[in-house]
Amino acid sequence: MCGEREREGELARVDRGSHSVTTVHQEPLCQAGISVLGARLGHVVRKMTTPQPLVLCGPSGAGKSTLMKKLTDEFVNNFGFSVSHTTRQPRAGEEHGVHYFFVTRQEMQEAISSGEFIEHAEYSGNLYGTSKKAVQDVLSKGKICILDIDMQGVIQVKNTDLKAQCVFIRPPSIEDLKKRLLARGTETEESLARRLNVAEKEMEYGALKGNFDLVVVNDEVDQAYQELRAFMLPAIQLQNSN
Numbered sequence: 001m002c003g004e005r006e007r008e009g010e011l012a013r014v015d016r017g018s019h020s021v022t023t024v025h026q027e028p029l030c031q032a033g034i035s036v037l038g039a040r041l042g043h044v045v046r047k048m049t050t051p052q053p054l055v056l057c058g059p060s061g062a063g064k065s066t067l068m069k070k071l072t073d074e075f076v077n078n079f080g081f082s083v084s085h086t087t088r089q090p091r092a093g094e095e096h097g098v099h100y101f102f103v104t105r106q107e108m109q110e111a112i113s114s115g116e117f118i119e120h121a122e123y124s125g126n127l128y129g130t131s132k133k134a135v136q137d138v139l140s141k142g143k144i145c146i147l148d149i150d151m152q153g154v155i156q157v158k159n160t161d162l163k164a165q166c167v168f169i170r171p172p173s174i175e176d177l178k179k180r181l182l183a184r185g186t187e188t189e190e191s192l193a194r195r196l197n198v199a200e201k202e203m204e205y206g207a208l209k210g211n212f213d214l215v216v217v218n219d220e221v222d223q224a225y226q227e228l229r230a231f232m233l234p235a236i237q238l239q240n241s242n
């Protein structure tokens with residue numbers, strides 16, 4: 001029996017394991033009464049691969065934003081960012097649905113309980129999180145979704161079926177990190193101490209074998225970028241060939 005989508009002449013099969021979506025002409029299958037799609041692979045007209053998300057993790061000040069900017073500047077059409085949810089108040093100029101989805105704590109807790117979030121964390125008295133839908137929205141446009149998340153977020157992502165590529169960006173040392181954060185001029189004495197404290201734990205987690213697909217030591221920025229670029233190139237080329 002041909003369903004509605006089948007009448008459109010196409011049927012999309014989503015294979016979550018390999019993240020591939022195969023689009024086949026459905027009409028001949030209906031006529032022949034064949035239910036096994038694999039039997040008519042000759043009818044495959046297009047094979048599209050849903051890009052794997054890219055998770056970037058690393059201590060604050062390690063250089064995630066710097067490297068991410070280089071990547072998205074060079075490959076302007078390949079990447080997209082998911083819009084996070086937060087319970088914090090919007091700052092001047094921040095737009096709902098653009099910078100964040102601003103929600104109440106109750107709304108966010110209910111959505112978390114019903115499994116709508118890939119990861120979430122409490123930070124400075126507010127909840128932050130990435131919804132499954134926010135990532136899907138980027139992936140459905142054929143873009144590689146970049147998630148810039150902390151260690152807790154990475155642990156949660158690993159427990160989903162997101163199959164992300166996880167990259168850890170680390171500074172050469174905690175001393176270098178401190179210098180960079182001071183030079184960035186964004187920290188108070190208290191926030192600097194907090195970030196350095198968290199950084200030590202993150203560096204330990206990043207150093208454990210198997211936690212990340214790639215670890216980049218961001219010492220010299222161009223060298224670090226070349227490592228990240230080389231790692232992402234196969235995914236970018238695959239995406240461009242679709």
Ligand SMILES: Nc1ncnc2c1ncn2[C@@H]1O[C@H](COP(=O)(O)OP(=O)(O)OP(=O)(O)O)[C@@H](O)[C@H]1O
Pocket residue numbers: 058059060061062063064065066067180181183184218219220221224
């Ligand atoms: N390889 C490098 N050598 C020296 N300085 C660097 C290097 N990479 C980045 N920086 C500088 O270090 C500071 C921190 O970098 P960046 O803001 O990219 O870090 P981040 O990991 O995104 O931090 P956060 O998580 O707090 O957003 C910036 O001022 C940036 O210009």
